[in-house]
Amino acid sequence: MTTHKTPITLLGLGSMGRALAGAWLAAGHPVTVWNRSAGKAPEGATLAASAAEAVAANRLVVACLLDDASVEAVLDRTDLSGRDLINLTTNTPAEGRKRAEWAAGRGARFLDGGVMATPAMIATPAAFILYSGVAEVFDEHRDALAAVADPQFAGTDPGHAALLDVALLSAMSGLFGGLVHAFALTEGEVPPREFAPMLAGLMAALAQATTHGIAERLATGDHTTNVESSLAMQDVASGTLLRTAAERGVSTELIEPYLALMARRVAEGHGAEESSGLVGGLTPASR
Incomplete structure (x- = not known):
């Protein structure tokens, strides 16, 4: 028995768009594509002459x-x-909500999405995409969405997928900043291939415990019980980080904002708190 595959229109053939198109085509979905600049359509896809022509071709339209x-x-x-x-x-979350209203006003049902994958990860078990907006759209097209990445519904507020997307990307930015600084410190003295396993092992070990630990403290509001490494202790230790960077001639621009926030929280009387207390230094209520 032949299973019907939802035909899909895809607008945009950048690196991510081409990865999505390839995954849908490989899964047997008819795909109509359009791109602002002229180019060759992925093999097996139908290239539309205009965005309007592409949208007219199929009910499901992905931008x-x-x-x-x-x-x-x-x-x-x-x-x-x-x-x-x-x-x-x-x-942004606000843009997602605005676009949802805009789409509804034009007679379309809308889902906003956050792609938590690189193009190379598309159609692999590591990839997932967050969606928020009209639940019926998500339910109806879940199988098609699953052909490119694990689809995860983030709720009916169309801004939630973008919020989670940007929050996760922000965490990655901080992590990448720390990784780059670490490699800069060791450059010329420790071979990067020798240093990488140490760094990766430490990051993996800390990620689970630290992430869940911060979440638990934020949920309970208790930042001072059974603290293993207080902000005051970390603030004192930060001097060693800065002095070592100075000795090595390495810029501290990637780590200074975090260390400055920690010093400010200590000065404001939060030195006994765990790192979770720093969240309060960033939110509107603290300013």
Whole structure:
């Protein structure tokens, strides 16, 4: 028995768009594609002459463009009535909510999405995509969405997928900053291939315990019970980090913001707290 595969329109053929198109084609989905700049369609896909033609071809329309403004510019004069629009363009929570209202006003059902994968990870077990918005759209197209990455529904607020997406990317940015600083410190003295296993092992060991530990303290509001490494202790130790960087001639621009926040929280009387207390130094209520 032949299983019907949902036909999909994909707007945008950047590196992520091409990865998505390839995964859907490999899974047997008919794919119509459009890209702003001229180029060759992935093998097996139908190349539309315009965004309007691409949207008209299928009910399920996926946008994977540069930014929120690009989505509006590309679809501004396009008939979206009766379409299910899924936006996999990186945006902010407010932009996701605005785009949901915009789509509804044009007769389309809307899902916003956050792709938690690189193009090379698409269609592998490591990839997942967060979605928020109209639950019925997610349920109806779950199988098609699962062909490119594990689909995870983040709720009916269309801004939630973007919020989680940016929060996770922000965590990655901080991690990458620390990794880059660590490699800079050891450059020329410790071979990077020798240092990498130590660094990866430490990060893996700390990630689970630290992440869940911060979450538990934030949930309970208790930042001072059974503290293993207080902010005051860490603040004192930070001097060694800065002096070592100075000795090595390495810029501290990647770690200074975190150390400065810690010093401020200690000065404000929060030295007995665990690292979870630093969250309070970033939120509106603390300012």
